[in-house]
Amino acid sequence: MNRTPSSAPAHEQTDAVQGGGPDNGPALSNGLKQRHLSMIALGGVIGAGLFVGSREGIAAAGPSIVLAYAVSGALIMLIMRMLGEMSAANPASGSFSVHAERSIGSWAGFTVGWMFTALLCVAVAAEALGAADVMHQWFPGTEPWMWVLLFMVIFTGTNLAAVKNFGEFEFWFAALKVAAISIFLILGLLAIFGVLPGTQAPGTTHLTGDGGFLPKGVDGLMIGLLASVFAYGGLETVTIAAAESKDPVRGVAGAVRTAMWRIALFYVGSMAVIVTVIPWSAPSIAKSGPYVAVLDYLKIPAAGQIMNVVILVALLSAVNANIYGASRMAYSLISRGQGPAFLGKVSNGVPRRTVLMCSAFGFLAVLFSFWWPTTVFQWLLNMVGAAVLVVWGFIAAAQLRMRRKLEREAPEKLVVKMWAFPFLTWVALAGIVAVLLLMLRDENQRIQLLFTGGFGVVLTVIGLIRQRALDKGAEQAAK
Numbered sequence: 001m002n003r004t005p006s007s008a009p010a011h012e013q014t015d016a017v018q019g020g021g022p023d024n025g026p027a028l029s030n031g032l033k034q035r036h037l038s039m040i041a042l043g044g045v046i047g048a049g050l051f052v053g054s055r056e057g058i059a060a061a062g063p064s065i066v067l068a069y070a071v072s073g074a075l076i077m078l079i080m081r082m083l084g085e086m087s088a089a090n091p092a093s094g095s096f097s098v099h100a101e102r103s104i105g106s107w108a109g110f111t112v113g114w115m116f117t118a119l120l121c122v123a124v125a126a127e128a129l130g131a132a133d134v135m136h137q138w139f140p141g142t143e144p145w146m147w148v149l150l151f152m153v154i155f156t157g158t159n160l161a162a163v164k165n166f167g168e169f170e171f172w173f174a175a176l177k178v179a180a181i182s183i184f185l186i187l188g189l190l191a192i193f194g195v196l197p198g199t200q201a202p203g204t205t206h207l208t209g210d211g212g213f214l215p216k217g218v219d220g221l222m223i224g225l226l227a228s229v230f231a232y233g234g235l236e237t238v239t240i241a242a243a244e245s246k247d248p249v250r251g252v253a254g255a256v257r258t259a260m261w262r263i264a265l266f267y268v269g270s271m272a273v274i275v276t277v278i279p280w281s282a283p284s285i286a287k288s289g290p291y292v293a294v295l296d297y298l299k300i301p302a303a304g305q306i307m308n309v310v311i312l313v314a315l316l317s318a319v320n321a322n323i324y325g326a327s328r329m330a331y332s333l334i335s336r337g338q339g340p341a342f343l344g345k346v347s348n349g350v351p352r353r354t355v356l357m358c359s360a361f362g363f364l365a366v367l368f369s370f371w372w373p374t375t376v377f378q379w380l381l382n383m384v385g386a387a388v389l390v391v392w393g394f395i396a397a398a399q400l401r402m403r404r405k406l407e408r409e410a411p412e413k414l415v416v417k418m419w420a421f422p423f424l425t426w427v428a429l430a431g432i433v434a435v436l437l438l439m440l441r442d443e444n445q446r447i448q449l450l451f452t453g454g455f456g457v458v459l460t461v462i463g464l465i466r467q468r469a470l471d472k473g474a475e476q477a478a479k
Contacts, residue, residue: 029349061224094332385448
């Protein structure tokens with residue numbers, strides 16, 4: 001029997017607002033301000049996946065990478081709209097894990113929650129390693145592990161302090177990223193229209209002149225689509241952060257409602273600028289990255305170093321946000337009895353034990369990358385390789401069930417509504433299935449999918465065993 005809000009413990013029902021733990025201890029703080037949430041949401045779509053990872057997508061799809069990002073962007077907009085509907089109706093620090101538990105069953109909340117926590121912890125390691133590589137380029141006499149240690153200490157400390165410190169760090173990180181991408185788009189548009197000094201309007205030469213808009217055919221477009229889908233991962237964290245704001249409903253609603261123009265402007269817009277200004281096959285894209293390549297082409301002084309600074313900020317921002325998101329998701333799971341209770345203590349509004357747990361796991365994964373880069377660390381990467389698709393699938397399934405319940409019992413809570421429900425929810429589910437099928441066609445992606453699937457099955461089995469034990473305990477208590 002699935003657990004519902006009516007039969008769940010009180011701390012489950014008020015997890016977001018009160019942050020009650022298993023021992024009914026102090027609540028999570030509400031130190032995040034609206035400006036923090038707005039900038040976290042804005043900066044959340046501008047990550048290392050955009051600055052660094054987009055080169056693989058461009059190499060695979062050519063100019064059609066614009067279409068790939070538009071299609072995957074449409075999918076994530078549907079996912080965020082569904083998540084926004086549920087989070088605005090029932091704000092929770094566990095976000096989609098709480099929604100899945102209430103709509104599907106405790107096993108679902110357990111599975112998606114711990115998978116997302118693992119995803120973010122491994123991402124902490126990957127982003128910290130990327131940031132260390134940038135620093136190593138600037139200071140070749142140093143060792144990468146020294147920088148990883150420094151970054152982990154700094155951001156563990158940031159997350160151990162009051163949540164407003166996390167918000168301030170992310171606010172300024174996001175502000176720098178937004179400023180950088182905005183300047184890039186302005187310079188690119190000026191070059192496209194031929195009004196930037198020393199440039200001529202390229203027209204459609206680069207869009208159609210080197211093999212056409214689909215130079216590698218539909219297969220290339222599909223590979224580009226896969227690359228673009230995973231660049232959007234991490235947007236979900238804003239709904240976790242919103243639960244620690246003074247007005248979580250307003251915060252979630254505002255972040256979700258502006259998702260469309262953010263995605264269109266920053267992702268699709270920048271891809272359009274890149275493949276219009278320079279040839280998609282330019283060697284400089286593979287060597288320096290697409291953004292540096294464009295700025296060098298436009299003869300912007302110190303373009304490479306400027307973008308390295310921006311990339312470093314994006315990586316450090318991801319480390320900070322991933323420690324935060326993982327610790328809050330883990331805390332929510334523990335507060336609902338789905339993890340070790342001793343980790344659920346809250347001090348001064350911060351779940352410091354889960355922060356330390358997630359930071360330690362992230363740093364341990366970094367050590368794995370040095371000790372066993374092709375075995376243990378690669379296994380970790382593969383285990384969470386397709387985790388974001390699992391998360392999205394649970395979000396869509398939970399929204400299908402929760403929307404009907406809200407319409408019957410609390411229609412006033414539908415502050416944010418999913419468009420064309422249930423049609424677009426089913427479209428989103430079909431899109432997720434399509435991406436999974438595409439992953440099966442590629443050997444590397446197939447390995448990730450199988451590892452993630454295996455990890456998901458293990459979590460599901462554990463979750464079902466726990467749920468059955470809870471149900472039996474409840475039955476015996478009732479007798």
